[in-house]
Amino acid sequence: MTAIDDTRPEIATVEAMIDGVTVRVAEGTTILDACGGRGCGIPTLCYGETITPRNACRVCMVEVEGSRTLVPSCSRPVTEGMVVTTRSERIDHSRRMVLEFLGSSVDLSLTDHVEEWNAEYGADPTRYGPEAARVDEPVRIDNDLYVRDYSKCILCYQCVDACGEQWQNSFVIDIAGRGFDARVSTEHDVALPDSGCVYCGNCIQVCPTGALMFTSEYDMRQAGTWDEARQTQVDTVCGYCGVGCNLRLHVQDDSIVKVTSPPDSGITSGNLCVKGRFGFQHAQNRPTAD
Amino acid sequence: MLGGAAGGFAGPADLDLPLDDARLREVGLTLGSGVVMVHDQHVDLVDQLRRIAAFFRDESCGQCVPCRVGTIRQEEAIERLAAGTGEADLSLLRDIAGAMRDASICGLGQTAANAIQSAVVRLGVLT
Numbered sequence: 177m178t179a180i181d182d183t184r185p186e187i188a189t190v191e192a193m194i195d196g197v198t199v200r201v202a203e204g205t206t207i208l209d210a211c212g213g214r215g216c217g218i219p220t221l222c223y224g225e226t227i228t229p230r231n232a233c234r235v236c237m238v239e240v241e242g243s244r245t246l247v248p249s250c251s252r253p254v255t256e257g258m259v260v261t262t263r264s265e266r267i268d269h270s271r272r273m274v275l276e277f278l279g280s281s282v283d284l285s286l287t288d289h290v291e292e293w294n295a296e297y298g299a300d301p302t303r304y305g306p307e308a309a310r311v312d313e314p315v316r317i318d319n320d321l322y323v324r325d326y327s328k329c330i331l332c333y334q335c336v337d338a339c340g341e342q343w344q345n346s347f348v349i350d351i352a353g354r355g356f357d358a359r360v361s362t363e364h365d366v367a368l369p370d371s372g373c374v375y376c377g378n379c380i381q382v383c384p385t386g387a388l389m390f391t392s393e394y395d396m397r398q399a400g401t402w403d404e405a406r407q408t409q410v411d412t413v414c415g416y417c418g419v420g421c422n423l424r425l426h427v428q429d430d431s432i433v434k435v436t437s438p439p440d441s442g443i444t445s446g447n448l449c450v451k452g453r454f455g456f457q458h459a460q461n462r463p464t465a466d
Numbered sequence: 467m468l469g470g471a472a473g474g475f476a477g478p479a480d481l482d483l484p485l486d487d488a489r490l491r492e493v494g495l496t497l498g499s500g501v502v503m504v505h506d507q508h509v510d511l512v513d514q515l516r517r518i519a520a521f522f523r524d525e526s527c528g529q530c531v532p533c534r535v536g537t538i539r540q541e542e543a544i545e546r547l548a549a550g551t552g553e554a555d556l557s558l559l560r561d562i563a564g565a566m567r568d569a570s571i572c573g574l575g576q577t578a579a580n581a582i583q584s585a586v587v588r589l590g591v592l593t
């Protein structure tokens with residue numbers, strides 16, 4: 177008979193000081209998570225619920241004693257004896273500038289919290305003048321399922337990582353170009369139907385800016401009928417196969433208008449395949465009078 | 467100018483400074499790449515700053531926001547200042563410099579405002 181070893185390995189912890197309070201957290205915990213994670217008061221843009229961030233947006237910066245520059249709280253692990261400050265004139269300045277840099281170059285109208293953060297940090301994206309260079313990209317409508325509007329894109333890398341090694345392993349999109357001309361792109365910027373895209377929509381799920389959007393949502397927004405206040409969300413299980421992915425149906429006026437998956441779902445972590453994501457028309461085909 | 471595009475301008479008052487990393491650091495300069503570029507009174511320093519700003523805008527890889535957007539906003543502000551705008555754009559330049567230095571991922575963005583700020587502060591260029 178095999179004895180069951182139920183001794184658990186000790187979890188190594190580290191002690192640090194955050195805003196004057198001593199905290200003890202598991203080794204490897206990020207500063208942001210030690211502060212309570214997303215929504216704890218430190219703004220975040222490139223840190224999504226299901227993606228390990230590339231710390232590219234730099235809006236979550238904090239001060240660490242002994243560090244020449246500010247550090248990204250979403251990615252920097254707490255180390256023993258670390259002394260962290262999460263709010264100071266220097267920090268607020270950087271956050272304000274990142275908000276202004278983004279607000280003056282892309283359309284953040286669909287990005288959550290931006291208005292409130294602009295107010296909190298005194299960011300005024302208009303002070304760069306009307307001549308300030310903007311990311312000027314046509315809306316890409318090249319398939320029936322989703323639309324790409326890179327004039328809203330903050331280059332958070334989340335779609336790239338959702339499509340690539342963090343989730344889908346399809347590697348359809350990546351960053352092309354550099355500097356201010358960097359863009360998310362398919363290979364050689366081919367239309368999605370000519371790319372390797374399998375339309376899982378996992379990139380749409382993680383996009384924080386509305387740059388990637390269900391065609392159904394895009395069309396309704398264009399028509400002025402998109403109204404989140406009138407929508408309900410229904411969680412259910414996808415019926416297409418035996419995996420049992422969790423679906424969250426967004427319903428407006430008795431029609432499914434888009435499908436997401438709960439990010440905290442233990443089965444899918446917010447990911448789906450094309451059937452669960454887009455295969456909902458049959459559920460609402462109305463009989464036509466003939 | 468010491469240390470290349472990521473370095474800084476020393477002024478006429480600094481001519482006796484020893485080329486020593488520690489001493490230079492004390493006065494806010496750096497040896498950087500080791501390059502020493504001598505400008506006489508006939509050099510158009512505004513044009514030099516323009517070229518430095520364009521260089522960093524061009525070299526930014528585009529990964530992080532402070533450098534990707536900061537370098538282009540820095541260049542735009544310098545172009546406006548060169549055309550004769552005033553104080554508001556100088557303080558904008560300072561604001562941009564602070565965020566690039568503090569929040570960029572790598573040394574390129576962190577130093578992209580060095581030379582320009584040193585020319586403004588030490589030599590009064592653009593003011």
Ligand code: SF4
Nearest residue numbers: 339373374376377379
């Ligand atoms: S839909 Fe899926 S496969 Fe297509 S680009 Fe997005 S993540 Fe990649």
Ligand code: SF4
Nearest residue numbers: 329330332333335383
């Ligand atoms: S398209 Fe969306 S998810 Fe992708 S980089 Fe841009 S903002 Fe991020």
Ligand code: SF4
Nearest residue numbers: 527528529533572575
């Ligand atoms: S600071 Fe470095 S990582 Fe950030 S955009 Fe500039 S070159 Fe790229």
Ligand code: FES
Nearest residue numbers: 231233234236250
């Ligand atoms: S949220 Fe931390 S760098 Fe973007």
